[in-house]
Amino acid sequence: MKAATVSELKKALVRLDHDDLLDACLRLAKFKVDNKELLTYLLMKSADEQAYAREVCDDIDEQIPPARSIHKKTMRKIVRSMEKCLRYSGDKETELHVRIHFCREFVDRGIRFGNCRVSANMYAAQMKKIEKAIDKVHPDLQFDFRHEMQGLESLLR
Known part of the structure; x- marks a missing residue:
C-alpha cells in the first residue's frame, strides 16, 4: 500500500x-510507540516548552553514566533519544537548550572520550548542530546561547 x-x-x-x-x-x-509519544507531546507537553526541555534534560542526566568515560553505544542511544524528543518539539530554543545541556554534562562530569574517535565525532556533531541552530534564533538569544556554550569546545582538543 x-x-x-x-x-x-x-x-x-x-x-x-x-x-x-x-x-x-x-x-x-x-x-507505534513513537506515534503515542508524539501525541503525548502535542496534547500534554507542547503548551509548556520550558518544562518539556527540562524533562528531556533530566532524561539525558539519567542516561549519562557516572563513570568518567562513555561507550559509543551509550552515547548513540542518548543522542538517538534526544533527537527524537527534539523532532517532536521543533522549537529552536528548546533544541538549543537541550543540546547545550547535553554537551555541558560531558564537560561538568569530566567525561573523556579517550581513543574513541566515534564518541568524539558525535560530540563534535552536536556542537555543529548547536552552531547551526544559534544562527536561526533571535539575535538577543544568540548572545545568551553563545555565552552558555563557553568551555564546551575543551573536550574536542
Whole structure:
C-alpha cells in the first residue's frame, strides 16, 4: 500500500467529524510507540516548552553514566533519544537548550572520550548542530546561547 501525501491526508481529516477524528487518532496511537509519544507531546507537553526541555534534560542526566568515560553505544542511544524528543518539539530554543545541556554534562562530569574517535565525532556533531541552530534564533538569544556554550569546545582538543 502506498501512503498518501500530507496534503491528501489533511484534506481527508478536514472532512471527518469529531468522533471519527478521535477514533483515527486513538488507532494511530495504538500502532507505534513513537506515534503515542508524539501525541503525548502535542496534547500534554507542547503548551509548556520550558518544562518539556527540562524533562528531556533530566532524561539525558539519567542516561549519562557516572563513570568518567562513555561507550559509543551509550552515547548513540542518548543522542538517538534526544533527537527524537527534539523532532517532536521543533522549537529552536528548546533544541538549543537541550543540546547545550547535553554537551555541558560531558564537560561538568569530566567525561573523556579517550581513543574513541566515534564518541568524539558525535560530540563534535552536536556542537555543529548547536552552531547551526544559534544562527536561526533571535539575535538577543544568540548572545545568551553563545555565552552558555563557553568551555564546551575543551573536550574536542
